[in-house]
Amino acid sequence: MSLTSLTFLEFCILALIIYFIVPKKIRWIVLLASSVTFLFWNNLSVYTVIQAIIVLLSAYIFGILIDKYHDTRKSKVFCVLGILIIIAQLIYLKYTNLFLVTANHIFNLFNININFGMVTRNSLLGISYYSLIMISYLIDVYRGTCKPQKNILKCALFMSYFPILTSGPFVRYENMEKDLYEGHKLKYDSLCKGLVRILWGVFKILVISQRCGYFVDTVYGDLGTYNGCFTIVAVILYTIQLYTNFSGSIDIIMGISEIIGINLPENFKAPFFSKTITEFWRNWHITLGSWLRDYIFYPLQKSNFIQKLNKKCKNIFGKKFGKKIPLYLSMFIMWTLIGIWHGGAYTFIIASGILQFIYIVLEDLLGPASEKINKKIGINTEAFSYKLYQALRTFLLFSFAMIFFRATSIGNGIQIIKSIFVYNPWVLTDNTTLFTAGLDLYDFRVLIISIIVLFIVDGLSRSGSVREKLFKQNIVFRWTIIYMLIFAILIFGCYGVGYDPAAFIYRQF
């Protein structure tokens, strides 16, 4: 069920009406029923029900056991056991092919004549999200950050809360516990602000993301015809497509939750204004980053192995460089896991894992030298132009990595990079050629204006919520902006006859 489809709209309206009609005490049951319906929409089978039950029972039973044997060795065993079951299922359902491909490569390397065929697994929607959410739940119970949920149905609601199933954000039980089970009253302000946020999300997806997609699909689908400047534009537009699709979906999800009265953590904070890749990842898919930091990176850093390695490295390489090696190792593991989480293919591991790791290490290593050079040659690093250069550099580095995110294989990714170097700058200036790749002149105009609006809104959001600012304005201005948003979607949105509801890029994760 696409977030911009009519079915989803009807589903949400119905769920919200029932939610606000029933007595407060049982409103969470409506959310549970909606979530279960959403989870199994078009994918109800014994197989998928078992998948969900495995995760739910692992988290529920081991959560209670961890709490019961708190501060004993048993609690650690139960925690590890619960996590292992969830991870085992996740790997089986999502990453079997990754292992098979790896095995095939290894056998090939040693000239062993074994070749595994790929397998198809029918996994539930949002499995990567709810698996990680339930893992963090077990760890939080183990750490004593929260108490386990004794009601299995309430536990099921935490696992399957429908707005976050398609694209997150990652939530923590301690933050959700109160909001999720408390029956909320419909508030006028929340309704208005929630609806505006939903509209903004729909605008991003239907007006920008879908439009970028037409160009990107055309170019990447025929690199023989479309190369050089076509590829450069496609690389840039794909990054914007990805961002608007993902953050637009998050806006829709946040808007729905806001109407219900449940606060979710922000997942994006104007990432394209970031000056470095490190900063970029603090503003992009924030909740995934913080999840991995809290549940992978910090525990790794505190682990005996890394601590011992730290000592050894300091002895061998000195204090300054010695401490960086274990740090980079922890980072490498974390970034590889981010890559793996994005999909069971090497392209994802390279795009959102290894390349990001390389960028961050290079920033860390070259940062001091770069500062020295800037000082020596007298570059004003506080000037707008320098900040713009930094933001552009970050954007382009990220866009480059996303070539592999979009590529069907590593070979295809290299092919895309090669096609960038075909010399055809006239494509951008002859006023016709560029408009043969899925978007005509009119579409490009709409796209450019929409992207400018997107950047203005993102820029404004850095100094506080844009909606708060909008709702402080006088009614005429406020309504004009809202009407403009509605009609921009209605007129320029890619929907209706001839269009498919916007496919959500991140839902596959």
Next chain:
Amino acid sequence: MKRLIKVTIFFIILIILFHYTSQILLGVNSSIVQFYDESSNSLDIIYIGASNAYKHFNTLLAYEKYGYTTGMLSSPTQPFPATKYLIKEAEKNQKPKLYIIDIARCVLDFHNTDLDLARATTDTMKFSKNRIDTINKILSYSDVNKREYINYYFNFFLYHNNWKNISEDNYKKNINLYKGYFISEDTVKTEIQEPLEWKKECTSLRKENREVLIDLINYIKEKNINVLFVVPRRFFIETENEMLNDAISIIEENQMKVINFNEVEELDINLENDFCDGYHLNTYGSTKYTLYFAKYLKENYDLPDHSNDPSYSSWNDEYERFKEYYKFLTGRDFNELLEN
């Protein structure tokens, strides 16, 4: 209370803007759009049918000759099942003395309706329950999934893509229609051979066609409205001709009047000069048809003469506009055509 008023005003403005934007984006031109512009209870006759209605009967010429007004609820390839709903639409703010219903398309297989063209009817109707009912009726014969009906209910789902083609014409209504009448070219382009003979043989209508026709007749009886059915003078393939004979007998069995213009000998319309394609009359043919039929209507029905009524001045203005456009199109004066 204050919030309720605010929300109400917000949605009223939204609906107005939506309606206006839809009008601009709507790429379909039909007489139905113009029909809505007529003042309440200002039409004496309402003519319902497909292209044989708006291309054959010159409403302005009928007004010029006899002073009564005719409104067209007519659009290209208008599906016959829409007829009952169009009468309902007309009844909302008109009380005509007579409805003329063209039955040429009542013999076609409703399952083969060209739904893209059928949108010319439904898309130009104002948004209402009746419009939804019309769409449901037309689509009930198609294999369109009910989930997709929404694409027909809301024009925007199709026409929002017209934003790239918006020109001055989008802001003007029906520049090529004159009180519902469409001027066809004078040139004769037809491969159909004379003579246009009407066969007397009869073949039963399909079950569904019969049901729709009887339902329409029952509705007319129930509402006690005055209706004249017509079969336009044009070429019909043999089976259509035979099924039309069945339709005529069904109507006559119900004590209603039908004029089959293919059997009206006084009407001197021939393929050689009066058709633009064998199925539609050109201006020569439509002028002959209108002069004959308008006189018949005046003589047989109690129709008023508004020619001296200043509140009907738009009809005189439109007649002048029509003559100017005719001259622009053909290089000839329309009065000359009348004299000949």
